[in-house]
Structures are given as C-alpha cells and as structure tokens.
Amino acid sequence: MTHSIRPGEIMLDAQGNRIHIHGGSILTADGRYYWYGEDKSQSTPASGRWHSGVRAYRSADLLTWHDLGTIIPAEPDAPDSPLHPEAMMDRPHIIRHPTTGNFVCWMKVMHADGKQRSWVYQAERFEGPYRLVRPGFEPLGMSAGDFDLVVDPETGRGYYFFERVHSELICADLTEDLTDVTGTFSSHFPHPHPPFVREAPTYFRHDGRHYLITSGTSWYFPNRSEIAVADDYHGPWTVLGDPHRNDTTGTSFHSQISSVLTLRNGRHIALADRWLPDMPDDVIRRSWEATEAQFTGGTPDPEIDAFVQAGAPDTSSARHVWLEVRFEDGRPVIDWQDAWNPEVEDR
Template identity: 30%
Template sequence: MEMKKLTYYSIAIGILAFCTYACKQPQQNSAEIISGIVWNDTEGNPINAHGGGIMFHNDTYYWYGEFKGDSTYRLDWVTTWECWRAEAGGVSCYSSKDLVNWTFEGVVLPSTPEDETSDLHPSQVIERPKVIYNDKTKKFVMWMHIESPDYEKAHAGVAISDSPTGKFTYLGSFKPNGEDSRDQTLFKDDDGRAYHIYSSEWNKTLYIGLLNDEYTQHTGVYTRNFINLSREAPAVFKHEGKYYLISSGCTGWDPNVAECAVADSMLGEWRVIGNPCIGSDADNTYHAQSTFVLPVEGKQNFYIAMFDRWNKTNLIDSRYVWLPLTFKEGKPVVEWKDKWAF
C-alpha cells in the first residue's frame, strides 16, 4: 500500500512554521521546569525525544526518546483508529547534569532509509525507547516498540551499546513470550534483575516479563496483569520497598484518565489504587499521557512523573509535561504546577 507523501514545498512550509512557533515560545529558566512549552536544548533547538525515558549513569542523566520526522500524515486506510504518524527518525539522546539544561548527543539508534526491509526504516514505527545499564556485561541495553505503519506488527526491539551515547547496535525484534508487544517500558530493580513491561493481547492485557542476565531476551517468566482492562503507556518505579505502575487507558492519541497500581513485587499481584493526578484537568492527565517516572538522584523520595502531550496532527510539536510526584497518605500524587524548581 503506497503511503501519502507531502510535497517538498509543504514540508518546507511545515518546518518554517514549527521553527517560527518554537522561537516565539518562552524558554525555560535555568532552574525551572515549565511544562507544555517548547523545550530547547543547549544549542537552541527544540528537544525531539518523545515517548522517552531517562537513565542516570556516572553523575549524568541521559534522556532517550523518539526522534520524530518533521511532517505528520494520517493513514486513511487504517480504519480502526486515527492512525496519525511521522516518519521514524530513530532514537535520540540528550544529556544533562541538572535535568533542565539538555545537550543533544545525537541520534544514537539511527533509522535506515537505505533498507526498506528494516525495522528501522523511516516508513516503520519506533516508539517508547528505554535504556538500562547492565553491570555484568557493561552494556547499555535499549528496548523499544517496533511497529508496522498500520500498528499490527506489535514487536519488541532490542539494541545494545558500549556507551550511553551510542551508537547502539540493533539486535532485531520479536514477540516476547509469543504475544504482542506495544507500549512498553523497562525497570531495573535494586538486585540487578530487569523487567520488560508491555501492553499485549491487542492492548487488552499488560505483561511483565523477567529478562535474562544480559537484558536482551525474556526468560519465559512473566505475569498477565489488568486482564481485559486495556492499559497502555506504563511507567514503573519503586518506593519504600513497594512497586508502583502508572498507566493510561487506550484512546489513541487523545488523553484520558491515568491509573496507578501497587504491588509487593514486580511479578506479584497488582492492586489498583486510582488516579494519581489531582486538581484541574486531572481527569485527562493534564492533556497528556504517561511515559516514565524518574527517581531524582540525591533527593530522597523525590520523583518526576514524565508525560507526553501529543499533538497528533503535528507530532514533532508534541510537548513534554514533567511534574513532581509525591506521596500523601501512602499513595502517589501528581499535581499540576505552572512552573517548579528542584
């Protein structure tokens, strides 16, 4: 099936419009987080790291995300949902010491425009990359959602690198435990064990699978969670010995109410404890969707809840919403703040 193509003229106009819009946006103060505006890197370019996650390594934070192409189109022949997408540009990486000022380290897992059969061809889909470090192998391991344009492939992809800034070597994709893998994340526990958390069974059920010692394959040990409840966009963190999982419902690009669950172990029973968001627009997660929860180094019991505010008709201009996550009466709470500082 041939996909819609934009003319060079319309692409140029789109780039100009976005750049003009980005330049008009207020920039972040060096010590503040301001959600929903265009965030620029240290060279003044808009940060392009969507659906991402952050890894802390050797006193530096590394933010990995989807590097979106500069034009968005809809696949009209996909009728099951609003299939808006941009060309897959690979996985980007930004580094920071303070979580506010970010340096572009490049596209650490590039797309492969020369190979139309590759998972990483721009016509395909690369989503929600997450990276963890393996202390035994000394490798940085990336997992991501690998998809066909119509979102029916539902594979997990894996790549490794000797450095957090790549380049990452792609190892291929597969269906973990023989089932679909769509929205996904990784979690590395204090004991060094790592888990792959992913929406499966056509997004109806969330799987949690134990990874092997190299973090590159599943062990076959897994659990099925929230069966037939259709949860996606998982984000996992640990607090005072308990495990927490924030996810969204399945409404395509449009926001919905978030949900949090808690368990005594990653492969244990998960108990739903409600929406962690409070206040105005909490019922649509502040017009955004979960992607990661980051424990901040050096600040005990301080977490950042990371969300994406998707712009489905101009995906490169999707914004980032980062808010402090605290605990009240034993439950995680996220509240909107126009701006906040560490």
C-alpha cells in the first residue's frame, strides 16, 4: 500500500500495475475521487497509437487507486473518429451537470487540416457509456487547443478556458446543458507566437478568488509556468509569475500541469505530467529558444529540431508529478516535496 505521494516516481494501481493515464483531472463524486485521462499505455513511436481511449481510476484517499478500465474506449475500426487510436485526442475534461447529474466530457482533437476542434460526449454515469452529443466544431469559430472546464458551485454556470491556438487565452460561457458555448467570451494574455502563447490552462479557486495556471508553448518540452489571479472568471487577470519558486531549472520541476484538485480540507493539488522523464534539463532549456527561433526566423537548434521532427515521443514512459499549491502571504507557491500525504496537515 502507498502511504504518500512521491512526485516523479512511477505510480502503480492497487494491483501493482503502472498507471498510464495523462493529461488528466480528478473529479469527486459520492465521496470518492475519480482520476481519468488519456490512456497512453500503448503510445510508443513504434505503435503509432496516440491514445487508447479515456481510462479512469477510483480512490478513497488519493493514494490507493483501483482501475475502472476504459470509460471512453478507442475506436480502431473508425478511421474518422476522434477516438481512433491514431487520432490526436488530448486532455479530456469531465464535468457534472448540477441539475441533471449527467457527466459531460469535452476533448480536443488535432486534425489533419491543422485545425484543433472540440468534441463533446455525455453519460448518465461516470463510468459510461458515453455518447457523442456534439461532433468536432470550432468554438466561437476559433481553433481551440488546451483547455479547462469549470462549473460555478453557486450558480451552476459553466465556463470554458481554452488556448486559441498560437494566439491568446479565451474564457467562454457554456450553455445551460454544458455542451456548447453561448457566444459570450473574453480574451486574455495575447502573444504573437509560441513559445510565449499560454497553453494548458488550469483553473482553481481559493478564498473566493479565481486562479489560472498556464504553461508556455514549446511542444512536449516543459517550461516555466505562470499563475494569474482575478475576481471574476472573465478577469481582468493579474499575472503573479511562476509559482515554482525553488525550481532553478525553469521547467516547472520538469513537468506541465494539467489540472488542480481542491480537497475537502481546502488544500490544492497540482496534477502534472512529466512527458520527457529522461530528457536532460539543459536540452529542455534550449527548447524555448528553439521554439522562438522557429517562429521568428532565428537560428535553428539541430538537436531540438530533429527530436520534434521525429514525431510524438514515447508517452507511455511519461510520469506524474503531483505537488501541493500552498498560499504564503496570499501568494500561491509550489515547492518540491519528495514525498507527502494530502490528507495529513504538515504545515
């Protein structure tokens, strides 16, 4: 039995099997935690599989995880489906409708035409079966990349934070059924091109204020995170800087945050992926300049370019980095911890 979270180490389920889900989130329901994400168990360069569907686990304590299997299976016999194993489906997010109790799953898919579209599924039970309710579309006519979903606990209104690809971050209001956007939106953090464009938006709330953690845009290479605060979902947002205050590598402890879970005791856990566990930090640091050079006509980095041109890395080897988001003097910070227990107060 696992007695603590150990960031960066291989995570095993209750049966001793490696947990492969990534780009994930944790949903709480009926007193249990449900962790779900992209099944990367077979996503090696040789396999050609981008994903094996959406997999999920259940836990009572965030330490012992029981495998629920695939809740949204891959569709190997449907070449045009976003769930085909070779389709570039990323970052599924599931929210629960506060009135109907339905589970609504959004996912982004990178299509062959270069556009990134949103696909929406729905189920009456978390474990499924999920049915497609809104096929691939561009919300607000925009190519939508990494995203997060929020349901306000008081009003029941839904919000969709997404990266308008290579441009800015958008906050859009969701329709009452949480399956589409209404047309009301706001734009934030505009940048001319990667790696400065903010992606992987991750929302959480603390003491009534709204927080967003984002990363820069440098492919699978990790970079410095930014955290911003606002008094409303639509801002204005004030950037507070990188919360990883003791990370001298500038790589967010060699990871990218995909979601933040707020516990019953008020503590916050940042769930992150270490996509390139074997990549040296000195190579990763060069990736920022290499990405900037790609969009500004600068001098390319042959080693970085060769790695990117080779295609998706072996994401089946990716690891998890779970760390606490603490507040000190009103500011959020993420410090490294070799081992910690989320249910035990250690402050």
